[in-house]
Amino acid sequence: MFAIEKLILWIPALPLLAALITALLGPKFLRSTCHIPAIIGIGASFLFSLLLLTEVRREQDAAPPGGFERIVTVWNWANLNDAYEHAEAAQPPRAVPLRIDVVMRIDALTSMMLCMVTSVATLVAVFAAGYMHGDRGYWRFFSYVSLFVFSMTMLVSVSNFALLFVFWEAVGVCSYLLIGFWYEKPEAAAAGKKAFLVNRVGDFGFALALFLIWTTYGTLDFHDSQSVDSIASNATAVAADDSLIAASVANPGTSGVLGKARIASGGYVGGAVGFVICALLLLGACGKSAQFPLHVWLPDAMEGPTPVSALIHAATMVTAGVYMVARCTPLFMASPDAQVLVSCVGGLTALLAGLIALTQWDLKRVLAYSTVSQLGFMFLGLGTGSLAGITAAMFHLFTHAFFKAVLFLGAGSVMHAMGNVIDMRRFGGLRRIMPITYGTFLIGSLALAGVPPLAGFWSKDAVLGAVHDKLHLYEQQIELRHAQGGGAADATTDPARAGIGGLETLTDGQLVCGIQAYGWLYYAATLTAFLTAFYTLRALLLTFHGTERVPHEAHGHAHESPASMTFPLMVLAAAACIAGLFFDQTYNASLPSGQRHSFAAFLASAPQLAAGAVGKTPALDSFHLSVAATSVLVSLAGIGLAMYLYLGDTREVRVLTSLFNLDGVVQSLDVRRVFRWRWVAALDRMARRAGLGLVATVTGYLLGAVLIVVSAPLLVAMYVSPYRLSQRKFYFDELYDWGIVRPLRGFSRLLASADRWLIDSLVNFVGAVPPAIGAVCRRMQTGLVPFYALAMLLAMLLLLASQL
């Protein structure tokens, strides 16, 4: 047996070590071999993660019903006695110490995230060894990547909100460093800043959520801490059993926010406070995972090196928000409104990003918007608040990591061959030049589009099925209430009226609202699936099919990438092929219930998903034939449409583009055409001949004015035509620029001028007083000895006189 308490420490330690080695020795000694420590460190970390995973799998079977977790206390970081007078309902106020331990946790969620992060990171590091070859900042790159992997592994394995926040920021910093890796390029520097600042908004919400959690629950730990004595001994393994839970309930000071005791006893605050906590956590997650109001940074982050885009902005860092929401499931379960909010944000983002991705010309940007869209899918799944939805979202996260990494690395391979050109209008038909890249990109695209039996199909279908189930559950609950013939007001008090799947506490209004929301979201998600299939295939066809075109930046030797780049592509493509089929066997009715979806069953052993309100909800266990059929049909329709439009002649594309660009409206607004109409001109000539030239002119002007007033909405429509909206990303950047950046800049200019004129002049005035006094006094400095003598005498006389 491996000591998993040791393993969990080695997993982040190795990348950190690699980062230090690369940073210290890289520029002088390692030079072009900087990738070796990084690959070894991250790769070993991946192997350890796999070991950890198998150990967790082995041990979770023997775990008590509350789920399996193991807590490893590394050291005590901060300890403030009596930091806060904490009052919880029905308990006397008591002083709570602010105690922050560096605590790692081992459970299903963590081990799965660790495997996902380190596996993708290893392959990306191998890819980058080829892609970044010859870059001036070679050592810097691998140092940052290792540091990033360290931060991310710590993020998913710490067991404390404060530390989660620390590493939340750490991955943000690494992301900033890597986006702005080519900092001499102004766009890259600006994109790094933008990502950092937009993330600050989310982190602000996250920090507020932490404060609120602290004041509400009196602790920041996830886990139930034992008494102080046992914590003092390092590396304490907590073997959870029922007696501990009982002890923790008796002494709630030691029960963590997401600990087993609290989950078992259901001690979560709902209502307004619960909703605000969840909404603020969601804001934080939105920042990191690029969801609707804060999604603007991710597409710009494509300025970074492509391996970074694959690693951070497709596979790992952006999933931090999803992980955090999944980890905080018990908190979200306490606030159904917040769950609807999560779903709505996710669904809206998915649709919005899908629409934007339709018209982008930049290959990496299409992929970036598709990432945003798929993350929206994950949030949609998380927001259903059922075990099925949450595990489906995590499953989608897992499969998405592989096929999105394939797509991004494939795009990197294309960029590598095309001399850093990424505009899809400038190249095409590359499938003969780069067969391996083409094959892997094709697999990734089909997986993303949701074609069975590739990975994307299973996970997307699981999310859609979960939303569908949730909708169904709400409807059932409403029917149940109607059958019982009463409102929900006394449903909580009457056990006979208990509803289904933890919905009994909802009011009728919430149910109706939820039905509406989830109904719309289901349709939005289905539409997004169609859009996803379309734009993915569009990118694929524009890049690899059609006539062979190579930009002159490639210098005429466009070629397939070296083995170090194609090997990760092939591995990831293979993973994208089998990851779904391997874990998801919900179609196989012969397996016993609870084992059909081995991934979901594995995840469900995490304490946050095993017990409490979420445990009562349906698990991911059944295959929705109708949902799957719809999504497959929709995907195939999208693929078919893309193939029809982009294979061969692109006449239809031009027609569609001009249609969606409202070109007809533009033409109809051309006033000069009116004069080309013969009878108008004739009428004009007749009027002039009859000596009514003035009348004709005035009438013409009046008619023109009327025309402008009438067509004003059309003019607006011209500027916000559907095509333009999509092409210009729904004007979000302009909106934020005019709505936030410019007012803020104006405000800061005002403050700067106030500082310059008001504060500075005050300070300058104070500074001017001593020179003014000095200017008077300096006249006395004559340098004449008799004068000094006289002054001395007079001063002496003055002193004497004052003594008298």
Place this chain on the structure above:
Amino acid sequence: MPEASQQLFNYLIVGGLVFALGTIGFIVRRNLIVMFLCAEMMLQGVSISLVGWGRYHDRLGGQMLVLFMIAVAACEAGVALALIVMLYQKSGKLDVTFWQGVREEGRAAFVDRNVPRELDREDHWPRLTPAGIEPTLDEEAPLHRSRV
């Protein structure tokens, strides 16, 4: 008034007068040596009053202090005169207003415009009866040695 007090009174009047004369001389005169002499006079004024007080209390402490002061004043005179000699050697002048270097930068130097013009006549010096051998003056050598 008892005789002892009368005697002290006289001492103090004389000492005060000497001190006041010295003060006034120190302030109004510009010749370095004269100023130095005036300062010495102020010191002597104080000495006289000390001696007076010593007599009045019938103790020797005052006189002892005066002796001590004389010794210190001798030293001080040595230092001060040496300084004056050095200054004189640098500039050839004994006028204290010549040394205004410590005045505020940018401030115009004090120039005394009321210096009485020297008389051209040679015969205003008193004529003494010649005695001994008149030294022959070297025409080349300046009247005083000026060196930095």
